[in-house]
Amino acid sequence: MYDGKRVRPAYAKLLDWxxxxxxxxxxxxxxxxxxxxxxxxxxxxxxxxxGDTERLIPFDxxxxxxxxxxxxxxxxxxxxxxxxxxxFLYDVYHRAEIxxxxxxxxxxxxxNEAYEPAVVGIDPPAGVYSHIVGIDLVRTGPEEFxxxxxxxxxxxxxxxxxxxxxxxxxxxxxxxxxTRIAPVDDYPDRLRRTLASVAPxxxxxxxxxxLLSPGAFNxxxxxxxxxxxxxxxxxxxxxxxxxxxxxxxxxxxxxxxxVHVIYRRLDDSFLDPLCFRPESMLGVPGLMNVxxxxxxxxxxxxxxxxxxxxxxxxxxxEMIRFYLGEEPILKNVQTWKCxxxxxxxxxxxxxxxxxxxxxxxxxGYGMLVGPxxxxxxxxxxxxxxxxxxxxxxxxxxxxxxxxxxxxxEGLAPRHVDLRPFCLVGREVHLCPGGLxxxxxxxxxxxxxxxxxxxxxxxxxxxx
Amino acid sequence: MxxxxxxTTIYRFDAPMRFVTQSHRLTPSTCTSQRIVxxxxxAEGAVFGASFVDGxxxxxxxxxxxxxxxxIDVTVTGEVETFDAAGVLRGHREIVSPRTYLRPxxxxxxxxxxxxxxxxxxxxxxxxxxxxxxxxLAAAVAEAIAYAPGTTEAHxxxxxALEQGRGVxxxxxxxxxxxxxxxxxxxxxxxxxxxxxxxxxxxxASHAWAELHVEGLGWVxxxxxxxxxxxxxxxxxxxxxxxxxxxxxxxxSRGGGTEAMDVTVVVAAQQ
Numbered sequence: 190m191y192d193g194k195r196v197r198p199a200y201a202k203l204l205d206w207x208x209x210x211x212x213x214x215x216x217x218x219x220x221x222x223x224x225x226x227x228x229x230x231x232x233x234x235x236x237x238x239x240g241d242t243e244r245l246i247p248f249d250x251x252x253x254x255x256x257x258x259x260x261x262x263x264x265x266x267x268x269x270x271x272x273x274x275x276x277f278l279y280d281v282y283h284r285a286e287i288x289x290x291x292x293x294x295x296x297x298x299x300x301n302e303a304y305e306p307a308v309v310g311i312d313p314p315a316g317v318y319s320h321i322v323g324i325d326l327v328r329t330g331p332e333e334f335x336x337x338x339x340x341x342x343x344x345x346x347x348x349x350x351x352x353x354x355x356x357x358x359x360x361x362x363x364x365x366x367x368t369r370i371a372p373v374d375d376y377p378d379r380l381r382r383t384l385a386s387v388a389p390x391x392x393x394x395x396x397x398x399x400l401l402s403p404g405a406f407n408x409x410x411x412x413x414x415x416x417x418x419x420x421x422x423x424x425x426x427x428x429x430x431x432x433x434x435x436x437x438x439x440x441x442x443x444x445x446x447x448v449h450v451i452y453r454r455l456d457d458s459f460l461d462p463l464c465f466r467p468e469s470m471l472g473v474p475g476l477m478n479v480x481x482x483x484x485x486x487x488x489x490x491x492x493x494x495x496x497x498x499x500x501x502x503x504x505x506x507e508m509i510r511f512y513l514g515e516e517p518i519l520k521n522v523q524t525w526k527c528x529x530x531x532x533x534x535x536x537x538x539x540x541x542x543x544x545x546x547x548x549x550x551x552x553g554y555g556m557l558v559g560p561x562x563x564x565x566x567x568x569x570x571x572x573x574x575x576x577x578x579x580x581x582x583x584x585x586x587x588x589x590x591x592x593x594x595x596x597x598e599g600l601a602p603r604h605v606d607l608r609p610f611c612l613v614g615r616e617v618h619l620c621p622g623g624l625x626x627x628x629x630x631x632x633x634x635x636x637x638x639x640x641x642x643x644x645x646x647x648x649x650x651x652x
Numbered sequence: 653m654x655x656x657x658x659x660t661t662i663y664r665f666d667a668p669m670r671f672v673t674q675s676h677r678l679t680p681s682t683c684t685s686q687r688i689v690x691x692x693x694x695a696e697g698a699v700f701g702a703s704f705v706d707g708x709x710x711x712x713x714x715x716x717x718x719x720x721x722x723x724i725d726v727t728v729t730g731e732v733e734t735f736d737a738a739g740v741l742r743g744h745r746e747i748v749s750p751r752t753y754l755r756p757x758x759x760x761x762x763x764x765x766x767x768x769x770x771x772x773x774x775x776x777x778x779x780x781x782x783x784x785x786x787x788x789l790a791a792a793v794a795e796a797i798a799y800a801p802g803t804t805e806a807h808x809x810x811x812x813a814l815e816q817g818r819g820v821x822x823x824x825x826x827x828x829x830x831x832x833x834x835x836x837x838x839x840x841x842x843x844x845x846x847x848x849x850x851x852x853x854x855x856x857a858s859h860a861w862a863e864l865h866v867e868g869l870g871w872v873x874x875x876x877x878x879x880x881x882x883x884x885x886x887x888x889x890x891x892x893x894x895x896x897x898x899x900x901x902x903x904x905s906r907g908g909g910t911e912a913m914d915v916t917v918v919v920a921a922q923q
Contacts, residue, residue: 283747284747285749295749295751296751296754299749299751299752299754299755300751300752300754300755302755304752306707306708306748306752306893307706307707308707309706309707309708309747309748309749309752310706310707310747310748431671431673431716432673432702432714432716433699433701433716433718434699434700434701434702434716435701435702436701436702462902462904463673463674463675463902463903463904464675464902467896467902467904474673474675474903474904475673475674475675475702475714475716478675478702478703478704478712478713478714479702479714481702481704481706481712482701482702482703482704483704484702
């Protein structure tokens with residue numbers, strides 16, 4: 190928020206408002222926001238905690254603000270990355286020129302658990318494998334953004350982006366009148382059009398898209414029903430769909446209806462018991478065969494996860510150069526591969542200063558934040574790395590930017606990251622906003638909602 | 653040799669099923685060791701569709717039967733001209749990288765004993781190439797797992813088969829894959845038909861073996877159960893990472909009943 194000692198102009202109006210409002214009025218607003226969330230019913234299941242599995246994600250009413258100028262650069266960077274990741278996916282499921290050229294080790298791709306031999310050779314419409322790319326970014330300086338990780342499978346959190354905005358607009362209509370803030374509420378419509386744009390060639394007329402959910406027990410079910418509702422498409426579970434002949438159909442009261450595009454929020458391994466896990470009751474038997482023979486589109490494509498693997502991440506800047514012939518706009522965080530002996534030696538010697546992540550992990554689980562850990566925790570983690578080095582990567586702890594956040598003592602800086610959502614169909618579109626996650630504990634760098642992080646609205650101001 | 657195949661799979665459901673979906677890998681591809689003269693897959697009352705050739709060059713077809721259904725007969729009839737290519741797979745169009753076959757599955761995962769068996773088999777070997785190493789591994793599997801039908805099940809893993817020292821062709825193939833992968837050789841599971849009879853062939857007409865990827869040669873078949881490489885008695889149907897992945901028929905039946913399956917395979921040499 191601060192540019193040296195000066196408040197960044199983007200925040201000036203907001204701070205004026207905060208300063209002219211009494212602390213009582215502020216905390217009343219915060220309570221009001223929480224009540225609204227509770228009424229809407231946004232909750233998030235937290236893994237690894239017994240009892241009540243659903244809880245509210247703390248919402249901070251102080252938004253995070255970008256100027257249009259700042260955003261434009263970030264937008265170019267995210268779109269560039271999304272295009273390169275899709276080019277990589279097309280390549281590794283075809284001729285794999287990038288491994289032949291020696292730019293990415295073949296074993297990192299072909300022996301990767303997320304690499305799916307069952308989709309080798311498939312040509313999805315428009316060559317798109319990952320239709321919704323969520324890029325997690327942190328800012329370390331005015332012009333410096335680093336990518337923490339890519340999410341090419343089913344990045345979640347977009348419902349929070351939309352709901353956060355909705356609540357902010359309800360609570361602070363004056364601020365929205367006084368400031369030109371880029372709208373995000375057309376995201377569901379953009380997503381609907383993106384899905385329709387990748388309908389298979391065999392589709393005549395208006396494509397039918399559905400959202401395939403694992404069901405109400407899934408932690409992101411709220412988002413599934415929210416998005417389906419906003420897009421005006423059916424929310425289905427595996428049992429609502431079936432395969433016959435060359436196509437997939439949805440059971441409806443008016444009889445079977447052909448489905449052209451499936452936006453799935455189900456992991457690869459559950460999609461089709463005839464291709465993946467045979468015991469899966471959540472999927473659709475025969476779905477992969479229809480997909481492979483061109484009768485249906487699946488967003489994102491099975492096997493898209495090989496592009497967001499944390500060990501593959503290291504090579505994304507090289508991918509951008511290789512496929513697009515461009516210099517990467519967004520930087521990668523320096524990453525040490527524990528599989529590499531010299532990297533491993535460095536990591537083990539400097540563990541107390543580093544962040545270590547599991548290569549196949551997500552959600553902030555199983556990671557070590559060296560500077561915030563005890564000697565015992567660091568030593569125990571070192572043993573885990575030694576036990577299975579290839580399962581870990583390490584990164585330096587970054588001086589993450591902070592954003593003013595309401596805490597018990599008033600307004601205080603807290604570390605934030607950002608997940609903007611990029612839609613890839615026949616066109617590439619970045620929604621002007623995103624999910625800002627905030628580490629509510631003082632000094633904490635872990636923003637995951639599963640680890641006690643909160644969320645904020647994200648504003649992109651018009652110049 | 654000209655081989656005829658008649659392969660019937662009968663499913664009987666004790667209560668009628670609502671809907672049955674199957675994925676078939678039941679159509680052999682043409683390569684230097686086999687030429688398909690005639691081939692047909694059928695089932696009365698079934699709808700066939702969603703057919704494609706996968707990255708490994710296998711034809712996959714989808715079959716559905718709408719209920720209520722109590723019985724399904726899937727019948728395969730065909731005639732294939734076979735040639736002895738000493739197990740080497742040539743003229744087979746596929747694009748999947750052999751390196752994907754270095755990744756074990758739950759069924760082919762090597763444990764300590766499988767790793768030791770592989771290391772032991774190769775201990776005596778000198779600076780020999782992959783082909784010689786592959787032969788040594790095949791011999792070690794044949795030695796360690798005796799052919800004994802009925803002693804293992806569909807879900808038996810390579811490690812379990814080795815531990816009990818008995819098994820069928822599926823177990824031999826899984827063990828072979830585990831051994832090969834443990835020494836860095838890509839390996840996969842192959843299903844097919846075998847002309848049995850006489851003293852040479854053991855196992856059933858419906859057969860399985862392993863293919864190892866050998867530098868310079870490509871994929872080479874090894875049949876530890878018969879201590880040989882596939883010749884003109886073999887028809888190659890399809891492949892996968894293990895028996896489940898390569899299965900000629902994978903199916904899901906929705907409805908209340910339980911399923912009983914009867915398989916008959918007859919392979920005969922034509923005059």
